[in-house]
Amino acid sequence: MTDISIIIRTLNEAKWLPELLSAIEKQETAGLAYNVVLVDSGSTDGTLEIAKQFGCQIETIDKSEFTFGRSLNVGCDAAPGRYLVMISGHCIPVGADWLLELCLPLENGQCDYSYGRQIWREGYSKYSEQQLFQKYFPEKSQMPQDGFFCNNANSAVSKKAWSQFRFDEEVTGLEDMVLAKQICEAGGKIGYVADSVVEHIHEETWPQVKRRYEREAIALQGIMPEVHVTFFDFLRYTTAGIMLDMSAALQEKRLLKEFKSIVLFRTMQFWGTYRGNNDHRKLSRQKREKYFYPK
Numbered sequence: 001m002t003d004i005s006i007i008i009r010t011l012n013e014a015k016w017l018p019e020l021l022s023a024i025e026k027q028e029t030a031g032l033a034y035n036v037v038l039v040d041s042g043s044t045d046g047t048l049e050i051a052k053q054f055g056c057q058i059e060t061i062d063k064s065e066f067t068f069g070r071s072l073n074v075g076c077d078a079a080p081g082r083y084l085v086m087i088s089g090h091c092i093p094v095g096a097d098w099l100l101e102l103c104l105p106l107e108n109g110q111c112d113y114s115y116g117r118q119i120w121r122e123g124y125s126k127y128s129e130q131q132l133f134q135k136y137f138p139e140k141s142q143m144p145q146d147g148f149f150c151n152n153a154n155s156a157v158s159k160k161a162w163s164q165f166r167f168d169e170e171v172t173g174l175e176d177m178v179l180a181k182q183i184c185e186a187g188g189k190i191g192y193v194a195d196s197v198v199e200h201i202h203e204e205t206w207p208q209v210k211r212r213y214e215r216e217a218i219a220l221q222g223i224m225p226e227v228h229v230t231f232f233d234f235l236r237y238t239t240a241g242i243m244l245d246m247s248a249a250l251q252e253k254r255l256l257k258e259f260k261s262i263v264l265f266r267t268m269q270f271w272g273t274y275r276g277n278n279d280h281r282k283l284s285r286q287k288r289e290k291y292f293y294p295k
Contacts, residue, residue, distance in 0.1 A: 004034035004103055004156075005081030008056075009071045011063070013089030014045040016201060020092055021054040027099040032107075034085075034099065039075040041066045047089075069167035069175035072152070076162055083107070084162055086176075087198065088153040094119070094197040102156045102196035111144045112188035113180055115155040116196030124201045126209075127258040128245050128265035133200070137192075144189035148180040154198045161188055173212070174219035181223055206264050210272035217276025227277060234274040241266035 006024060010017065024036060038056040040048055042063040051058055059078050061071055076084050083103050093099070098116070105114045117137040120130045136149070155176060165182040167175045180190050204212065220227055229237075245262040249255040 001033065002035050002080040003032040004029070004083045004085055004099065005079030006034060006036045006085045006087060006099070007072060007075035007079060008036065008038045008087055008089050009068070009075070010038055010040045010043055010047050010051075010089045012043045012045040012047060014043070014047045014050055016090045016092065017047055017050050020087070020089065021050070021056070023093040024099070025054070026096050027093070028096045029100050032100065032103065035080065037075045037079050039071050041071060067169050067171070068173060069171060070169040072167045072175065073169060076159070076166075079159070082159055083156050084159055085156045086152040086154075088200065090201045090203075091118070091153050091198040092121070092201070094199060098196050098198065101193055102154070105143055105191045105193060106156055106158050110189070111191035112161040112183050113150060113155065113157040114191040114193050115150045115152075115176070116193045116198065118151070118154055118198055118200040121199040121201050124203060126202065126261050126265050127249060127254070128241065128262050128269070129202060131245055131248060137194075139194055141192055141194040143191040143193070145192050148177055148184045148190055150176040150180040150190055152176040153200055154196065171219040171222060173215040174223060177223055178219070206268050209265060210268040213269050213272030214276035217273045221277060229274050229277040231274060234270050237273075238266050238270045241270065
């Protein structure tokens with residue numbers, strides 16, 4: 001019997017997939033059996049060959065049919081495990097207890113959906129994104145947490161909870177938060193596990209950074225219809241983000257090295273957010289600050 005199915009969405013992830021799968025093989029699970037389900041949407045770089053070498057269960061989805069939620073649903077449908085673990089193809093587990101720590105809250109009945117800590121890898125993550133990791137993935141667990149924030153780059157959900165709602169296949173991003181909100185509204189619980197750690201490696205171009213935040217802002221409108229970010233908000237959040245990051249970089253004696261990256265990242269982040277959130281709905285100041293203000 002398989003207890004845990006680890007689901008990895010891939011499109012040309014050959015660079016990091018061997019390290020990810022090797023780290024999975026080193027996991028100590030206290031007797032919980034697991035398998036790996038790889039859902040590929042048209043890789044041409046050797047991703048599938050690597051997956052076969054590691055004995056992964058391979059599922060495919062046509063690139064034209066891809067959405068974040070649909071790809072995960074394909075993997076979840078095919079997965080035999082009681083617990084469904086999602087990890088990005090460019091995330092690397094830290095330590096041999098990543099998987100067990102992530103799934104124990106489900107096994108113990110503490111929550112229905114858990115997500116773990118994300119940290120950066122030196123030399124690969126943009127400096128401002130490091131600051132975001134520190135904000136959203138702190139060193140202290142919260143079990144269960146308040147609210148429905150969640151992130152599928154490093155998460156686990158019971159198959160029972162997933163089956164009740166499934167991932168939304170239409171949203172442009174944040175399918176994790178859509179599901180987490182549905183679970184919470186049905187009386188379920190979300191938990192943050194600081195001891196389940198992955199290095200999240202983002203090697204995006206600046207236009208890709210903008211598109212990512214634009215997609216997420218569009219999706220957030222469906223989750224929180226009251227959210228509205230004005231052009232003034234774009235200017236204010238960008239300025240605040242740049243100043244806060246520069247202050248942190250100065251203390252670390254990295255300001256000269258990171259100056260350009262900080263300006264570009266925060267500008268692309270909040271320009272994408274503004275562009276994705278382009279209606280005229282009103283938002284309470286408290287909620288707007290929580291989701292978009294840099295600190």
